[in-house]
Amino acid sequence: MTNVYIGESVHRGKRRLIGYAEADRLRHMYMIGKTGVGKSTVFQNMCLQDIENGRGVCYIDPHGESIDWLLAHIPKSRLQDVVLFDPSDTEFPFGLNLLEAHDEFEKDFLVNECIQIFYKLFDPKKTGVIGPQFEHWLRNAAQTVMAGPEGGSILEIPRLFVDREFEKKKRAHLTDPLVIDFWTKQMVHTSNFHKSEMLNYFMSKFGPFINNSLMRNIMSQHVSSFEFDTLMDGKKIVLVNLSKGKIGEINAHMLGLIVMSRLQMATLKRANRASDRRTPFYLYVDEFQNFATDTFASLLSESRKYGLCMHLTNQYLTQLPDAIRDSVLGNVGTFVAFEVGAEDAKILSREFSPITEHDFIGLPRFNFYIKLMIDGKTSEAFSGMSLPPEEMRETTVMKDTVVTLNRLAYGWPRLLVEETMRRELR
Template identity: 40%
Template sequence: MSDGEHQKITYLGKIDYRDKQVTFGIKENDRTKHTYIIGKSGMGKSTLLENLIIQDITGGEGVCVIDPHGALAETILHYIPESRIKDVVYFAPFDGDFPMGLNMLEKVSAEKRYLLANGMMSAFKKIFTDGDGKGTFSARMEYVLNNIILALLENEGQTLLGVNRMLFDKEYRKFIVSNVTDPTVKDFWVNEYANYTDKTAQELAPSIQNKIGQFVSNPLIRNIIGQKKTSFDIRKIMDEKKIFIANLSKGKVGEGNANLLGSLLITKIYLAAMSRADVDVYEAKNLPPCYFYVDEFQNFANESFASILSEARKYKLALTVAHQYIEQMTDEVRSAVFGNVGTMITFRIGATDAEIFEKEFAPKFVLDDFVNLSAYQIYLRLMIDGQGSQPFSARTLPSTERPVHSYEQAVIAYSRLEHAKQKFLVEDEIMEFYKPVPKVEKIKTEIPSPDVKFLKVNEYKNEQPSYPSKRNDSFKRFDAKKNNEERRYQTSPITRYDSPERKDEKQNIAHSSVDTAQAVVANSEPTTVVHKENNIEKNNRREEQKYIPEIEKKEIKIESVFDTVKQPVYKKEYVDKTVEQKPTPVFDDKPAMSLKEALEKALKDQKPITENVYQKKEVTDQEDINNGEVKDRKIKEDMQVSLPKKKEVPEDVLRKLIEE
């Protein structure tokens, strides 16, 4: 079986085939090429749309409907099955007690701002120049209004109510422009608009205010476009196969208001379809189609509508549009319709339109055939597996029988509960919007320069460490890499310097020569011992003193009585008062004796090992600086030394140490 045989078919009507009435339809993939319906009033267009929409709803498809008259939208509500009540968003602007929000400026990415602005400008331009045909919308007005919209788009929480406020509220305008980052938009407000003469400003501002004011002055429209958050997510409706029905009844909201809301909704739906481009190719194939119906679409057919017809197909937005005669379309929209629509259906049309369709459907049908069609009789050219068929005649299906149980009221009630706000809450939100904004003294026009301080910090980190000559600058500069390397080996002082993994560091600490070690004993100035305790070791000792109160400091060393052994240099350690401690020497290089060998030799030579008890001696700052490190004053006093007083260690203690 081919893929086409598995596709869902939406039925359009019946044809005569060998003396039988055969029902035919259009496949799912062919519907994404769009469908165009034209015909005079009362010929059956609404019935055809109704049948198509009901099939999609009962089939579980995603549907969007925009109806400027209201009759089609109200009819569809009766056909919503119970299982899909929660899927419906019923947008009715005339429902003043429960208005839904429609904020076109909400959360628009930088890449989509100009696209949205163009769509909105197309809608405004069509509305302001249509109607009685006397409306004017100059290029200068369009230019200013476009910059207003672009400026508002860069400020979070703004709505279309800010358009007029940008023109009459100077402080509000300063506040908005101060947050603009687009250089072109900012330059317009700071350098161009600010230099407009009073005459120019007086001509532009009232013209724009009058045109926008006719919408925002209507409380029904103001409570919709004045909400900061849109009450429904069109992208979610499309992706999750929900139902969106917009009842824009002209008799209840006014023709101009209906056209404005319809144009804004079409732009919103178009941008939602374009946002499907953010998924990869595999996910895009699995995205469900959304069937978008627009009755009397000429009311909303602006310049951006042509883009929808040409691009929406890529994102599985299938349009079905209907109207009465071709002259309702602009030349640009007309070219887009005839150039991009796959399926064309005509009911009875006038002679002027018949001349055009005679060329489209030649040689099968001629002008007289189009103007003499009966009700529900159609001529069409159907898209079949991506190819246009030969024109043929058919008869549309009758209206779908209305179900016994209608869930119309349940649909409206649930939609209000889920998506609408109460009127007084919306009015409070709008009153909040008109409160004064923070005052801006001056608008910055220059582009922010890089953070010089940050660059200096980065350069500073890459510098080599240096040792300052003043004590109060001792911790301002350091070598981060060396510091981190030392922290990996932070253990107790003795363990650290006896660790075999730290052999290189052990040699550095015990690098003093025998002469230097002997000078320590002879002159009572063991500078190598004093200056081998770095800052990290000091901090370790301080921390341990906090948690081990029963420990006192003693400096233990062996006399220089080992004539045949290199003089060892001992590390300061912490000695518990209650436990007898054994000194652990650190030898500066091989061949170095172990402690046991040294003790045995001392006993053999009958030379006693002495324990040094130090007295304090003042060490000057200059001596400290010459050693290459700056010590803390308190630590310095703890490490001051003087000549030792010798105390002999008994022979039995020596033997006991050797045995252990």
Template identity: 40%
Template sequence: MAILSHLQIRNPKDDETPIESGTQIFASLLPSYIPLWKRFYLHPKTYAFEIYLISQKLYFYVTTPSTSETLIGSLVQSSFPTSTVKKTSDPMNLVFKSPRLSVGEVVLNSYSYLPTKTYFDFKDVDPLSALLGFLSKQPAHLKFAVQIAITPAYFAWADAAVAAARHLTYDETADKYGQNPQKLLIMKKASFQGGKAAIRLVVGSTNNEIDPYPYMTNLAGTFGSFSLGEGNQYGFKKRIFFKNILINRIKSRKIGYFEHQSQILNAQELATLWHPPGYLLAGIKNMAWGKTLLGEPPENLPVVPDSASDEAKSNINFFAKAEFKNKETIFGIKTEDRRKHVYIIGKTGVGKSTLIANMAIDDIRKDRGVGIIDPHGDLSETILDFIPKRRMNDVVYLEPFDTERPFSLNVLEIKNKQQKDLVASGIVSIFYKLYKDSWGPRLEYILRNVILTLLEAPGATLVDILALLSNTEYRKKVVRSLTDPVLKDFWEKEYAKMPDRLKAEAISPIQNKVGQFVTSKMIRNIIGRTKSSIDLEQIMNEGKILILNLSQGKLGEDNTALLG
């Protein structure tokens, strides 16, 4: 038995691709015919175009031999450019798992050279509206499958149809040809590629008390919308004998040699019965629409083929893959581009954390230094699951709320005094972001001088901000050691001579804002020690893995913002 691939087809709700585009799909799969003697070595393929209702959701599928998987995907996406093709497991198994089953067939009631309705006979209405409208209103305990299996015909059906048309127009009494309304219909059908077709229906019920057979007859009745009065009509055929043979053929997507030998449908008729849904079906509920349109990756996208050297791969941080025309391409961002500012925006649930996690995991696997500051806590836990054993000793995992293993981080401890202004500016900007609604120029002026002063004081921490403002003895001690004349003048000639009332009004906002952190024992244990137990710069330079878990749920929003 041939290995089968099951391809789910989705199309955007607003797609306006004409239905006739589907004709090319079937015309490409069905040659004119393959005679019996050639079938002994050619083994013609069978394709199944299917519609499912599973868990009250409508799906479109194509089941094909695996060797033709790429061909089918290309045909569908070239005919319907906005569609997506995804390989899945066999959905038919979900229908056949139902405890109660009914199977049947839809067949042509007259000679197959007489056509049925095609999409040209439906004005401003999708031909599948009746069928899909019926399926969309079914209860949850029912599952439906409509299978249209096609394979090349074994005889020259088009020639036979043309001969039949000529016979219909010949008047034996007058010994001449006349006019017959069916001639044009037959000739039109014979002008398109076609093949042998078998239409099967499967209805399953998960409720043992519900008989699925009446639902199947109603489903078969919707095919009446495809019947053509002066042409052919569809009818329902209940399989009474050899039901298991039909079930096996449905599962294996096969058409028996003696099964519907002369039931021929051309490409137009097949495209009418099966085509990806578009804007004309937008009103149908429970449709599995395509939500995203996959575009072709740009030519300058950073990708590296499998044959590339390790050095070439190391220059790119891989974090995602693009899929277009059934081809997956892994891509990333170049190292030189990462050094520039990268800004990731998007609403909740679109994948911002996943993107960051993928970038970090790629860095970890390539033995790079990584720093992750996580304000939610989920990302840091995800990263831990992907750290290889060889890099376990490189991990520096910090949790401020872990009081049993506290760490200290003195932001005023700097190795290079030339960075003093930069550090002061950074600390002031943090407080501004936290309290910009109540910020003022005088508050910023005093706070900046306080930070710059403490940066020159040995062993000073952020906790000392309160002491510097309110403790006279401590302030005199710090000011005596200052070497910056501007800072010294601020404390001796401006701050010291300020009236007590004005001084209280000026420093109370700072005391209030800084005091919120100092009064928290957890935060005070981190920012209140003179020596830092970790060196962030050293961690990164040595290629370590720094993970800082700042979960807002455990720290609070303000504390998370300060430490982050």
């Protein structure tokens, strides 16, 4: 049964909508194409249909334009469900703590994610900028700041190595013998020279986030403003605006990676539930290569059992790290390809045979080839066109209402956040 329309196909002069069924959506959709061909519009159109049909969605938008468009079209009856995370709203920062954990599974998962995120941001090609040594320190330091009922954030990690009182307070809560050994067997024998070297190393990675008040006010709050398990179960509309123009590229990537980690964690935790209690949730990630770690590659192969339907897009296959590209090509049920460059056309012609390299290079805007999952099987490739976007409607009232509701429900006044931070530092 059709659950959403992707676009339309034209066969012997007749137009037909391309329907996509719920069970098939669990096998995920990947879309590729040069800039300007209409990719974001396809996702916006699909996401709006999901919203109109009362489903839960998350849209991760690196430009902000898709979110503005969605906000202008969301029906009034669903305004209450919108969770708008806009980090550039500095007066009412949301809290987003990568290391907020409620049990041992979450702790382990998040410490691993933390390491992966640092690789992704600072050493994506694994050239040794971040090596086993940093990993070891980071793992133990992250476990230590998380210890105790008050928890902690990654921004407190450097403090562990300069503030003895803080270090003592945190260590008193440790229970993991390996982490205890790190402090009692290893750190006590580490010279001050090495410690300061380690501190410099941490500061070079964490410093930019600590010194930026926008990032500090979001990342240092111990309690995150939202948890994905509740949002997914409650069929919320989660809009994540990561417009780099407003907050800077590395900050946008960092926040996107944290959001994705916390979403993945909530998804994996659904494994413990009966399958009829895994309410489907629809995730859209534009320019997804910026927000995907290696964990994500493995989730792509498994998440259908968890009720997470993913929609991913980016511009070039060559942009994707090998593990992620292989996972996308190997696992995705529905594949949409607009015009691409010569290098990608070669790869696509193998995936989409009998469509040729040449076909992909010459595709007009808004036209694509699609291999659609139908009843659990991927179809032969056929051609289609995207649906034009509905015109922007009057947006300001809607957007203002959503912003006000969200500031009250999820944000904290900036002065309060900063005061809490000062008190903790005392």
